[in-house]
Amino acid sequence: MVAQxxxxxxxxxxxxxxxAAVLVIVALVMGAAYSxxxxxxxxxxxxxxxxxxxxxxxxxxxVLLGEILLRAGVAERMYSAVAVWLxxxxxxxxxxxxxxxxxxxxxxxxxxxxxxxxGTVALPEVERRGxxxxxxxxxxxxxxxxxxxxxxxxxxxxxGMMTQTSIPQxxxxxxxxGLLLAVLFAAIVIVVCVVRPAFGGARVEATWRQRFxxxxxxxxxxxxxxxxxxxxxxxxxxxxxxxxxxxxFALILAAAHRRLTFAMLHGAFVGTMRTTAMIMLIxxxxxxxxxxxxxxxxxxxxxxxxxxxxLSPTATMALIVLFFxxxxxxxxxxxxxxxxxxxxxxxxxxxxxDPIWFGIVLIILLEVALITPPVGINLYVVQAIxxxxxxxxxxxxxxxxxxxxxxxIALLIAFPGIALxxxxxxx
Numbered sequence: 001m002v003a004q005x006x007x008x009x010x011x012x013x014x015x016x017x018x019x020a021a022v023l024v025i026v027a028l029v030m031g032a033a034y035s036x037x038x039x040x041x042x043x044x045x046x047x048x049x050x051x052x053x054x055x056x057x058x059x060x061x062x063v064l065l066g067e068i069l070l071r072a073g074v075a076e077r078m079y080s081a082v083a084v085w086l087x088x089x090x091x092x093x094x095x096x097x098x099x100x101x102x103x104x105x106x107x108x109x110x111x112x113x114x115x116x117x118x119g120t121v122a123l124p125e126v127e128r129r130g131x132x133x134x135x136x137x138x139x140x141x142x143x144x145x146x147x148x149x150x151x152x153x154x155x156x157x158x159x160g161m162m163t164q165t166s167i168p169q170x171x172x173x174x175x176x177x178g179l180l181l182a183v184l185f186a187a188i189v190i191v192v193c194v195v196r197p198a199f200g201g202a203r204v205e206a207t208w209r210q211r212f213x214x215x216x217x218x219x220x221x222x223x224x225x226x227x228x229x230x231x232x233x234x235x236x237x238x239x240x241x242x243x244x245x246x247x248x249f250a251l252i253l254a255a256a257h258r259r260l261t262f263a264m265l266h267g268a269f270v271g272t273m274r275t276t277a278m279i280m281l282i283x284x285x286x287x288x289x290x291x292x293x294x295x296x297x298x299x300x301x302x303x304x305x306x307x308x309x310x311l312s313p314t315a316t317m318a319l320i321v322l323f324f325x326x327x328x329x330x331x332x333x334x335x336x337x338x339x340x341x342x343x344x345x346x347x348x349x350x351x352x353x354d355p356i357w358f359g360i361v362l363i364i365l366l367e368v369a370l371i372t373p374p375v376g377i378n379l380y381v382v383q384a385i386x387x388x389x390x391x392x393x394x395x396x397x398x399x400x401x402x403x404x405x406x407x408x409i410a411l412l413i414a415f416p417g418i419a420l421x422x423x424x425x426x427x
Contacts, residue, residue: 005030005298009339010330019335023285027292039292050287051280054240055167058157060276061243065228065250066108067268067275070117072254077217078103079121084206084214090193091200093129094139095186097122101143102182103218105150106225107246110275111333111370115144115378119385131201135192137386138371138397141378142185142404145367148333150178151229152243155337155366158283159359162290162341166356167239168232172422173356174363177408180418181364184404192400220253233426279334286338293343303347313351317413320344321365328369332377336366353416360419361412368405371398 008029012022031039050056069075082103083096100118108114119140126136148155151171160167193200228246231237237245254260293299306316327336341362348358370378379394386394412418 004033005293013330019332020281020285023282023289023339027285027289030296031292034296035292039295042288042291046288046291047284050284053161055157055161056280056283058152058240058243059154059279060272061240061247062109062152062154062157063275063279064268064272065243065246066110066113067271068247068250068254068264069104069107069224070113070271071264071268072250072259073257074220074253075100075104075117075121078221079118081214081217083204084211087204087206089186089190090197091186091189092203093122093125093131093201094136094189094193097136097139098143098182098185098189101140101146102150102179103221103225105146105178107152107221107228107250108147109152109154111144111147111367111378112381114147115140115381116385118143119382123385125201129201129204130198132196132199133389134393134397135189135199135400136201136397137382137394138399138401139185139189141371141376141382141394141398142401143182144378144381145370145401145405146178146182148366148370149174149181149360149363151175152239152246153363154279155333155363156359157239158334158337159341159362162338163345163355163359165359169356169423169426170359171229171232171239172426173360173419175422177360177364177412177419180411181367181404181408184408185401188400188404224249224253282334282338286342289339290342299343299346302343303350306347307350313353314413316351317348317353317361320348321361321409324362324365325368325372328365328372328376330375331369332375333366333369336369337362354420356423357412357416357419361409364405364409364412368402371402 005026009022009026012025013019079096079100082099083093086092086095086099089095097118100122101114104114104117108117122140125131126133147153151174153171153174156170156174157167159165160170224246227249228242231242231245232239251260254264309316311319324336324340327340345355345358349355370376373379373391373395376398379391379398383391383394
């Protein structure tokens with residue numbers, strides 16, 4: 001039954017059907033074929049209950065927050081400020097790409113928004129300062145993936161809902177790995193630019209006076225992060241309320257930068273509606289599929305199968321990592337999250353791993369999917385902004401950053417405390 005479910009799922013995906021339609025079709029076919037009860041009857045109740053889940057309100061709010069920041073002109077000032085502070089490192093603006101992506105990720109919750117925003121600001125510098133274009137493009141695609149790891153992350157919210165795991169605890173667990181991944185990316189850039197100095201381009205010259213004068217460009221992003229994430233851990237707001245506070249603060253920033261117009265708001269609202277509709281359709285379909293699969297006992301069967309292999313927990317985790325890396329070549333990250341989490345998470349917990357820890361590992365694996373061909377969405381985002389040349393340049397440039405992500409996964413498996421240290425302090 002497990003083989004039939006996976007075979008049907010991947011077969012429909014290969015036919016290029018929309019992922020939400022694929023999930024519903026698989027649920028209907030499996031229910032009709034293996035259940036004596038008409039499971040489709042429960043569909044309407046499941047859709048209604050999930051759609052009324054209060055936590056899901058955070059999704060449109062965080063999407064709207066990112067849309068407003070995208071149009072508010074915050075990124076340009078932030079990028080300029082980061083560039084003058086990191087100009088002495090080998091690689092120059094390559095570090096600015098990563099650092100600006102890290103800061104923007106801490107407010108947007110979206111990898112696509114992060115890659116699009118920082119890419120739009122940074123790409124004109126490639127030819128002007130003589131950077132190696134492939135590495136520059138790769139730093140934008142790789143840095144953009146931090147948007148789904150560093151809080152506030154929409155993907156972590158969905159994982160928390162599906163596994164009944166505390167979202168504030170997940171946010172805490174993601175902070176150290178998120179910053180560590182940014183450091184690993186910076187280390188990769190330094191190594192490459194030391195070995196091949198020509199890749200680093202011309203240095204941005206700056207005095208200390210210019211550096212200190214640039215700090216107001218970073219302050220709004222830091223303040224917004226404190227408003228959103230700080231309010232959660234101060235006990236002032238729930239994640240949903242914190243997202244609403246973030247939207248209000250973003251509107252204030254837009255007004256301060258004289259970007260708050262009806263045209264800007266219209267674009268932000270339309271973009272939010274489109275993205276939210278896409279996410280919610282996939283989430284609703286995935287919940288129905290998970291209900292059918294659970295009724296048929298497929299997660300339990302998968303757990304028994306893994307146990308029958310007789311592998312150690314570490315070896316089993318290594319197989320799961322390889323499975324997700326391969327899956328990321330054919331599935332988009334959100335689709336992977338909603339389809340695989342209910343199946344794989346029980347197996348991992350049965351092995352003795354912490355669900356909070358696995359949530360962080362899973363998000364990093366989804367980051368890998370964002371920059372691995374042929375469906376790595378961040379690759380297409382960066383190429384769309386570039387508007388010339390071939391996709392192979394972005395793909396090759398992103399490869400070193402895939403290595404950085406795999407190194408972090410290995411560190412998390414060897415030292416789980418990297419992710420669990422902050423949550424344990426809060427407990």
